[in-house]
Amino acid sequence: MQFFRAIHLKKKYVILGVSVLAAIGLGAHFLPPVAEYTSAVLTAQTKRELPIYCVQTDEKKVAISFDAAWGADDTDELLQILDDNDVTATFFLCGYWVDKYPEEVEKIAAAGHDLGNHSATHPHMSTLSSEQITQELQGCHEAVKELTGIDMNLFRPPFGEYNDNVIRTAKENGYYSIQWDVDSLDWKEQGVEAEINQVLNHKHLGNGSILLFHNDAKYTPQALDTILKGLKEKGYDIVPVSEIIHAGEYTVDHEGRQIPSES
Incomplete structure (x- = not known):
């Protein structure tokens, strides 16, 4: 009023x-x-602040990402599958996961994968103040930097939840906010074939897509090799998020597509 x-x-x-x-x-x-x-x-x-869901590009490439917030039993297997397929991905890590599984974090970094920030404690960040959001970002950032020496600049909000304040505060802390336009739905545990079909036949799969997986999903280790090979058969190069997003000035349209300013 x-x-x-x-x-x-x-x-x-x-x-x-x-x-x-x-x-x-x-x-x-x-x-x-x-x-x-x-x-x-x-x-x-x-005017709404939006994260990057996908990227405008003429290049036939997509980015694979994993959220790491809970277990770590499948980490070695996932890394081996990625290596076998010559694929580099992005792992969004929670701070407490970093503290609990430092050896896994070091393995991911040593394999050349992107490390991204998934907050310190996996809260509903849209309920937090700017100061609290900054604390979440910096808590995870410092944990990863101390362990690996890497300064992260990719952030995925927990639960995929955000508001204008979350996106603005992340940007003020030097972060690109990253969502996805292809969800594997691996967290639903619907089976190997269901996960494969969900990704390879997804209506949004296309140039510049960002794909979401989880490092501890039940069927992802069994589905991942087929998915990676299937993406390559469709002609896609598979890259980490850092290699698909546009650096510098850009806009994000109403669908969450990142568009470089010169376009």
């Missing part, structure tokens, strides 16, 4: 200003029409 009252007052002052200018012979054309002014205010107030 206060927002619309503010709009009403601003319109009132614009109208008053136009009247005064007209009275002294300057004319109303020196100020924008009230309707345009109001539209500009509304647009500025309602």
Whole structure:
């Protein structure tokens, strides 16, 4: 209610200003029409901050990502499958997972995979203040840097949840916020064939897609090799997130597609 009252007052002052200018012979054309002014205010107030769900590119490539927040039993097998297929991926790590499984983190880093920030404690970050969000980001960041020397700049919000404040605060901390447009649904544990079909026949799979898996999903170790080979048979190069997103200035459209500013 206060927002619309503010709009009403601003319109009132614009109208008053136009009247005064007209009275002294300057004319109303020196100020924008009230309707345009109001539209500009509304647009500025309602613009949403979005993470990167996929990337605009003419290159036939996709990015594979894993969220690591719970167990670690399958880490060696996943790394071997990726290596066998000559694929580099991105692992989004929670701070407490880093603390609990430092050897696995070192193995992932040594294999050349991206390390990404998945927060320190896996909270619902849209409920946090900017200060609390920063603490979550920096807690994980410092844990990874101390262990591997790597300064991360990729962030995936836990549960895929975010709001404007989460995205802005992540950016202020030097992070690209990354979602996905192809969900393997491996967390649903529907079986190997279901997971393979979910990825390879996904309606959003295309140039610049970002694929979501989890490092501890029940059927992913059995499905991953077939998925990687299937993606390559479709002509896709499989790269980590850092090699698919655009650096520098960019915009994100309403579908979450990252578009470089020069496009």
